[in-house]
Amino acid sequence: MGQALAVRDLDLDLDAFEGPFDLLLTLILKEELGLPEVDVAEIVIAFVERLERREGAFTPAQLEVCGEFLVLVAALLELKARELFHEEGELDVEELDPDEAALELAERLAEYRRVKAGALWLEERLTAESDRFFRLGPAPAAPPPVRRLAPQDPARLAAALRVLAAEPPAPSLSHMPLRYPPVTQFLERFRAALRRRRRFVFDEEVDGLSRIEQAVAFLALLELRKAGEIKLGQPAPFEPISVWKAA
């Protein structure tokens, strides 16, 4: 737990990260953090606190941030919880050997890290070259270009349309072992629950669901709260969360 608290001390500014890989990469490269020691719950709490401190309505952009965060959480879970995933057949993750998954994630992170270095170089280059101005487009006194087209073969038109009509190759899902149910599913579920009764306990409501589903459910909870549809109560950290319909 000592290590987990270190995660909280990181004071993660999630807005500053470009996506789950970005954040995950940063976490892993922090020397003091070993992946097995990362407490996912702590990261979730840090994230939620950040959301809570936000002013104003819950925008789609924030929802997107949540979605990316969720992918991160899922990736962490996958790395950490081999046994858990083995039990969760309905999530399709058992098809992927956990070791393979870890290696795949490692490769993808390494690839992302290289790309990030490229992006950094481009950024520096852009700054260094920002005092180079050139004209975009034709010169004011240039003759207008004549774009004559050479004769074309009509068969190319048919070929182009055949390409568009061709069945797409079956997409490889090997890179997407982490699928999760849509947030809307839980929005509806919680709204329905609050139509039946004034109050429910979140932990009971999601009991028996996979951790990924629970994470998505939690996200739905946050969205309802931001929209002012519900009120939340929790006596202490890690105690059950109570949910009321907002008056």
Add this chain to the structure above:
Amino acid sequence: MQRQLYLVDNPVDRLARTLEALLVIAPRPLAVEELAQAAAAGAERVETALGLLAGRYREGRSGIVLERVAGGYALRAAREAAEACARLVERPVQRGLSQAGLETLAIVAYLGPVSRPEIARIRGVAADSAVAGLCERGLIQESGRDGEGGAIRYRTTPLFEQVFGLAGPEELPSLDDLAGDGEELRERLEAVAARRGA
């Protein structure tokens, strides 16, 4: 060497260099006031520097000519290079159409009139620049709207038939093996695009 150093430090020459820079990037003729404002110099000094440049960039001496045109000053090509410039701008497009242009043109040819949203749906990517490019080349043109107040629809032009050597739309290569009629073809393309998802 002495002379060059002198030129570099001369304020009028320095201003002239700034004006050269402004004129070479300008997308339109620039008025003296615009040049003065951008160069952070007085209009009178700008006129002096323009006089210097006019002597340097003139017919017979330079391939770049500073010309006073309606609304201000602009750099243009020297007349002696007119033939070369004509060869540059009138080169027939050898590569023909890009993949994006060809796909868009095929959709308009076989399914037209179609709107940009429909084209985008079938190709799986925004069609604005491809449509604009084909319009500019005169291969497609606007053809009414998609219902009252709807999106503009496009169809091919006579120039299109000329370029592709077609006497009429009925001479387009048959796609019977893909679909029975235009409507069926459209449905099939949209269905595939939805599965492709990109």
Add this chain to the structure above:
Amino acid sequence: MQRQLYLVDNPVDRLARTLEALLVIAPRPLAVEELAQAAAAGAERVETALGLLAGRYREGRSGIVLERVAGGYALRAAREAAEACARLVERPVQRGLSQAGLETLAIVAYLGPVSRPEIARIRGVAADSAVAGLCERGLIQESGRDGEGGAIRYRTTPLFEQVFGLAGPEELPSLDDLAGDGEELRERLEAVAARRGA
């Protein structure tokens, strides 16, 4: 006066003037072959004349600078006039490239042609709006499809090289040089995987 007449009649200088004219009207960098074709001259002579122009149009000496960029040659404003230029024109392309945009651009520049799904796979985040933004800015463009009926692929444009001041794609530093070999990351991750697997 004697000297000037001599310059006017010198064939290399005459070709140089033609090249000046071509470069000042060109909307993009021109390759040596394009210049040679338009000027109706041999590539070797064109290169000689370009050398002459490079000496004349260079930083410190002229407000117009001849630059070798994006596989060709283009005229641009001298760096010393950057402030004045910034007052005259906006820099839409350079301004506001987000981190997402830069990462996506790096992927396309180094790994292109790539499709949106591939970019998303590498970034771990959907790339649609970043790709659309870069297309709009003219930094990337469509480049065929990923196999029959596959997703559209993208590659960088000559404008990308122009904006980033690259003479050609070979001027991009290798990712291995930029990122190191990533052994440390790999080892850490493999250690994690091994511990879990044990």
